[in-house]
Amino acid sequence: MSSREKRPKLAVKLAGVELKNPVMPASGTFGSGKEYEAYLDLEKLGMIVTKGVADRPWKGNPTPRVAETHGGMLNSVGLQNPGIEHFLREDLPFLQSRNTKTMVNIAGRSIEEYVRVVTALQRQPVDFLELNISCPNIKEGGVAFGTDADMAYQVTKKVKAAATQPLIVKLSPNVTDIGAVARACEAGGADGISLINTLLGMKIDIKTRRPLLANTFGGLSGPAIKPVALRMVYQAAKEVKIPIIGIGGISTWEDALEFILAGAAAVQVGTANFRNPRVMLQIIEGLENYLRTENIDGIEELIGAGHELQEGIQC
Amino acid sequence: MSSREKRPKLAVKLAGVELKNPVMPASGTFGSGKEYEAYLDLEKLGMIVTKGVADRPWKGNPTPRVAETHGGMLNSVGLQNPGIEHFLREDLPFLQSRNTKTMVNIAGRSIEEYVRVVTALQRQPVDFLELNISCPNIKEGGVAFGTDADMAYQVTKKVKAAATQPLIVKLSPNVTDIGAVARACEAGGADGISLINTLLGMKIDIKTRRPLLANTFGGLSGPAIKPVALRMVYQAAKEVKIPIIGIGGISTWEDALEFILAGAAAVQVGTANFRNPRVMLQIIEGLENYLRTENIDGIEELIGAGHELQEGIQC
Amino acid sequence: MEKKNINKARILKNEALGPEIYQMVLEVGDTGEAVPGQFVNLYCKDGARLLPRAISICEVDRKAGTFRLIYKVLGRGTEEFTQLKENEEIDWLGPLGSGFTLNTEDREILLIGGGVGVPPLLELAKRLTGKKRVLLGFENESILTGDFSKVAAEVAVATTSGTEGIKGTVMDLLEQKEYLPDRIYSCGPKGMLKAVKDWARERNIPAELSMEERMACGIGACLVCTCKINEGPDPRDWNYQRVCKDGPVFNAEEVMFE
Amino acid sequence: MEKKNINKARILKNEALGPEIYQMVLEVGDTGEAVPGQFVNLYCKDGARLLPRAISICEVDRKAGTFRLIYKVLGRGTEEFTQLKENEEIDWLGPLGSGFTLNTEDREILLIGGGVGVPPLLELAKRLTGKKRVLLGFENESILTGDFSKVAAEVAVATTSGTEGIKGTVMDLLEQKEYLPDRIYSCGPKGMLKAVKDWARERNIPAELSMEERMACGIGACLVCTCKINEGPDPRDWNYQRVCKDGPVFNAEEVMFE
Numbered sequence A, B: 001m002s003s004r005e006k007r008p009k010l011a012v013k014l015a016g017v018e019l020k021n022p023v024m025p026a027s028g029t030f031g032s033g034k035e036y037e038a039y040l041d042l043e044k045l046g047m048i049v050t051k052g053v054a055d056r057p058w059k060g061n062p063t064p065r066v067a068e069t070h071g072g073m074l075n076s077v078g079l080q081n082p083g084i085e086h087f088l089r090e091d092l093p094f095l096q097s098r099n100t101k102t103m104v105n106i107a108g109r110s111i112e113e114y115v116r117v118v119t120a121l122q123r124q125p126v127d128f129l130e131l132n133i134s135c136p137n138i139k140e141g142g143v144a145f146g147t148d149a150d151m152a153y154q155v156t157k158k159v160k161a162a163a164t165q166p167l168i169v170k171l172s173p174n175v176t177d178i179g180a181v182a183r184a185c186e187a188g189g190a191d192g193i194s195l196i197n198t199l200l201g202m203k204i205d206i207k208t209r210r211p212l213l214a215n216t217f218g219g220l221s222g223p224a225i226k227p228v229a230l231r232m233v234y235q236a237a238k239e240v241k242i243p244i245i246g247i248g249g250i251s252t253w254e255d256a257l258e259f260i261l262a263g264a265a266a267v268q269v270g271t272a273n274f275r276n277p278r279v280m281l282q283i284i285e286g287l288e289n290y291l292r293t294e295n296i297d298g299i300e301e302l303i304g305a306g307h308e309l310q311e312g313i314q315c
Numbered sequence C, D: 001m002e003k004k005n006i007n008k009a010r011i012l013k014n015e016a017l018g019p020e021i022y023q024m025v026l027e028v029g030d031t032g033e034a035v036p037g038q039f040v041n042l043y044c045k046d047g048a049r050l051l052p053r054a055i056s057i058c059e060v061d062r063k064a065g066t067f068r069l070i071y072k073v074l075g076r077g078t079e080e081f082t083q084l085k086e087n088e089e090i091d092w093l094g095p096l097g098s099g100f101t102l103n104t105e106d107r108e109i110l111l112i113g114g115g116v117g118v119p120p121l122l123e124l125a126k127r128l129t130g131k132k133r134v135l136l137g138f139e140n141e142s143i144l145t146g147d148f149s150k151v152a153a154e155v156a157v158a159t160t161s162g163t164e165g166i167k168g169t170v171m172d173l174l175e176q177k178e179y180l181p182d183r184i185y186s187c188g189p190k191g192m193l194k195a196v197k198d199w200a201r202e203r204n205i206p207a208e209l210s211m212e213e214r215m216a217c218g219i220g221a222c223l224v225c226t227c228k229i230n231e232g233p234d235p236r237d238w239n240y241q242r243v244c245k246d247g248p249v250f251n252a253e254e255v256m257f258e
């Protein structure tokens, strides 16, 4: 036998599907991978997560759609996307030609819209569906599905019934009780949850004395939101048994590890890609080195290992 | 007549009381002013806001109570304070000896506790009460008053009945619908609202693989949270007619101006004091210069002037 | 295939050209096939500022492996750049975007630049073979007029303050003579680009415009930097295209100004 | 009264003393009435890092207006400090905190330091008039032993790795001889301070300990930096006191370790 060191295992199982490693892009920050292929080997990622896809093309919001904030950014892209038909015709063949798992992020403004996208994806070569329930539900007066546990339960249940792939529901952080929404998704049949989507924020341009984003509000992402994201993952991990994908401000392997210790089985990297298109590879390497130095056989041992048994109440 | 330039008016009226200017410290970041007197002239501030005071001494949480985050910080002081008697004996005489307005921040874990503090302050030389409803309500199983509109209404109403000073209710941002809580406080008789308190967050120490704060969770403050704070002030300003004090990540006069444009009649500065103990004076100066260069007679003209008439729905 | 990445460039020069206007020369090693109209992303050192600052390539020296950039101090990021000293390093990515088309048949070419939209026209002027007239508009002081003089048949300047050239805008310069170029290239503030588009359309002259939008990724993946592009005969046939990837240069007739 | 503020200090020296250990000499102009045991707050340039880094004053030169500081690279902030070059400036605030009491009657004094708790004991040793024995504990390499030798009667070193001095901790050094000082001063990791407290109490020797806590304001206003201090005969009579203002130096018998 060779005396070579055993390579620590980065692979994780997510709803029965094995990923090479727990690191993947966050939806909307990575297109469908094409643009990043000049920068990194897509096959090294645990999975590829697409931009949100709707049943028809969405034009999105007017510009400016982005504003820099201290340690973060606001975006109001408004889920611009060319629709599911275009996705199946143009993007999916590309993704299929790469040896990697694929998760399609689903956008919609009503349960029917969500169901139409998921139906179109039935039996397509897609490994996971990620249901973005942060969109305002037009029928319910603009309240996002993700901010109401009942609505989250309903949409999860109906979409799950139409899905042939494991369904991950992506939660909005703009809620009083993230645990309640997480439980509702689990009860609705979700195979996993991912969190967090962006925090609702805004910026005012003092020169024009008007909101800087054409859409007034935008979603806050980046390292600034990491403490909130980590707290929500930690809280959700106490509430549900289904796997969790941690998202929010992850820029280093240490950040990724914090989310895993908080209970995430995998992590998504969004805004950090903009500062460094290869950051995900560095995170994967960092995690591997950590396991090696700490003599840990596999990263799955660390999932949720950071929980305190006794917790105080913050005031 | 002299040809000297007219000095722009920084004074603002808050619930009938005139403040020299709209800039004041955020509760808990400024003690009761004593420690900062070596660094700045307290009389230059619009008002002094005290650390939270409860009916009896509170010891607060074990250490570590603080963690640095990207562009922000977490604290879990747990409202350590020596109680209202000590406050009346030691701190109030000091504050009274300075020519400045005073707002006492009130902490409590039940309506009765809040009322006891406010009763002890009746007819004391205090200009405002600021009711911190972000504390978990022990009787209601630890749910914070500030995260439930009904509870916010109840506590506001009962405390207002006992108060002889104008009552500002300080809102928690950890809610789905800040507008609903703001409306509840207005309906309960609040003379104003202040927001935001800290966002609930956490950090995990990857060396120990445990939450870094002894209390597990802490409150996130600093520039990182400014976009969320600004959005909530903007939303609250659409919902209530009572004056608003804007708080959250304010570090420069430009930040302060953004909050005023969003609808704040005054602003509080917290975490920024830690990086620069004189930052509030610089903010006051910056606002005055701005008014002068822009030829604006008084800052009150700008309150709420940044609102769009038509707003999109973020998705 | 070798993968691209954010690289470190050495700063050979970083000096004020005028009030709030700086030039920076970056030694990047391999400039790639940089085309005029393309830009580079510069990144801040301060961790509070995550997003790239897009700066157009003003001149390329392939042999020396350098880019010349001209930037205006607008906010905190460009302010940070002014503090960089010679021999320090800066993170950069590029060249990015599509650039101007270099039509060799054009005989008469009009270049119209405004403010910090002027720099990319210099490398363009150097590469175009036809006869070039250059109209430049500024608020106060002009920049790069000497550089343009070396490669153009004519350089005219307008300033809104009247401190240099005629008092007015490039549109006033356009009125002064009878220009009838084969093609127009333009870069500058939106209002100016719209006026140039209208002027060119009335005369049926093809024009290319370089657009500006706030960016995040700079490589076409995030869709924050879009501008409205007409994609068919019907004005309702428009789509958002990406300034960072599909642009920043677009055909004038396709760009929809609101 | 003149108001205090965060000031700029010029860096006269910033160099590695050993692996991950640096010394920095700051020219601050007026050092104030700096007392050993006090500390300064250093601030990061990177806007992502808001909180101060507390560093003990290792030596003061009032005439030259300088502080000597010794710091260990622990995280991103101290990492940033290592990049600072001579003549650059850094924001600082201080001197802060209470410092050790300088008892002139003590004849035999024991100074016990561990790791980066060692530096503040140097200025203390220089100011105390009695006979000083110094016990220093480290993981690997020692620091400042030469400096202590100049002012102390005895300097003993322990390292946990055994690379220098005896293999073990300062507590092992304490066992080796019969020390019976009039007073003990100690600074270092919590475990060590607790052991020193117990050792001193058994022998009824007064001791002062310098405590460490994470800080935010550094001036006593925010209450994040507290440590449990016994304020009466009953162990339940404790309160949180502020390390930055009431400390960092406390009487050993009052400090409650958990």
Ligand SMILES: Cc1cc2nc3c(=O)[nH]c(=O)nc-3n(C[C@H](O)[C@H](O)[C@H](O)COP(=O)(O)OP(=O)(O)OC[C@H]3O[C@@H](n4cnc5c(N)ncnc54)[C@H](O)[C@@H]3O)c2cc1C
Pocket (backbone or CB within 6 Å): A067, A068, C039, C051, C052, C053, C054, C055, C056, C057, C070, C071, C072, C073, C074, C075, C076, C077, C078, C079, C116, C119, C120, C211, C212, C213, C214, C215, C248
């Ligand atoms: C394709 C392209 C080429 C450009 N070429 C040049 C050039 O050659 N010289 C030059 O001086 N400027 C150029 N600009 C504008 C330049 O990018 C901005 O002035 C600069 O990013 C402002 O950064 P700041 O930190 O000073 O401002 P801040 O307001 O602090 O910037 C905050 C954020 O907004 C973005 N931003 C702010 N203003 C603009 C703007 N006008 N356009 C795009 N993003 C903006 C910044 O990039 C940053 O992400 C170009 C812009 C684009 C899109």
Ligand SMILES: Cc1cc2nc3c(=O)[nH]c(=O)nc-3n(C[C@H](O)[C@H](O)[C@H](O)COP(=O)(O)OP(=O)(O)OC[C@H]3O[C@@H](n4cnc5c(N)ncnc54)[C@H](O)[C@@H]3O)c2cc1C
Pocket (backbone or CB within 6 Å): B067, B068, D039, D051, D052, D053, D054, D055, D056, D057, D070, D071, D072, D073, D074, D075, D076, D077, D078, D079, D116, D119, D120, D211, D212, D213, D214, D215, D248
């Ligand atoms: C009174 C006092 C005196 C000190 N004197 C010295 C000294 O002379 N030499 C020296 O090397 N170190 C000293 N320290 C410890 C020093 O403050 C920390 O090592 C340093 O702040 C770590 O900063 P960082 O950016 O490297 O770590 P990071 O982990 O990036 O820091 C994050 C935050 O946590 C704080 N922090 C992290 N570790 C500590 C710690 N152990 N103690 C206090 N705050 C911490 C930082 O100040 C910062 O606010 C002293 C601490 C105190 C309280």
Ligand SMILES: Cc1cc2nc3c(=O)[nH]c(=O)nc-3n(C[C@H](O)[C@H](O)[C@H](O)COP(=O)(O)O)c2cc1C
Pocket (backbone or CB within 6 Å): A026, A027, A028, A029, A051, A052, A075, A077, A079, A105, A132, A170, A196, A197, A198, A220, A221, A222, A223, A225, A247, A248, A249, A250, A268, A269, A270, A271, A272, C216, C222, C223, C224
């Ligand atoms: C430009 C941009 C576009 C996004 N688009 C989507 C989207 O289409 N669907 C979705 O579920 N989340 C979207 N998000 C949210 C991210 O997937 C992620 O949840 C969020 O940005 C937090 O992660 P980060 O801090 O690592 O960026 C988008 C974020 C950004 C910055």
Ligand SMILES: Cc1cc2nc3c(=O)[nH]c(=O)nc-3n(C[C@H](O)[C@H](O)[C@H](O)COP(=O)(O)O)c2cc1C
Pocket (backbone or CB within 6 Å): B026, B027, B028, B029, B051, B052, B075, B077, B079, B105, B132, B170, B196, B197, B198, B220, B221, B222, B223, B225, B247, B248, B249, B250, B268, B269, B270, B271, B272, D216, D222, D223, D224
């Ligand atoms: C150390 C610390 C202690 C605080 N204590 C209190 C408090 O006693 N009562 C209260 O209402 N808010 C308290 N806060 C919240 C602040 O008043 C303020 O709402 C929050 O920090 C956001 O503002 P900032 O980003 O400017 O710091 C505290 C904040 C900090 C950082």
Ligand code: FES
Pocket (backbone or CB within 6 Å): C214, C215, C216, C217, C218, C219, C220, C221, C222, C223, C224, C225, C226, C242, C243, C244, C245
């Ligand atoms: S900046 Fe991301 S697509 Fe253009």
Ligand code: FES
Pocket (backbone or CB within 6 Å): D214, D215, D216, D217, D218, D219, D220, D221, D222, D223, D224, D225, D226, D242, D243, D244, D245
């Ligand atoms: S750090 Fe604020 S009280 Fe000590």
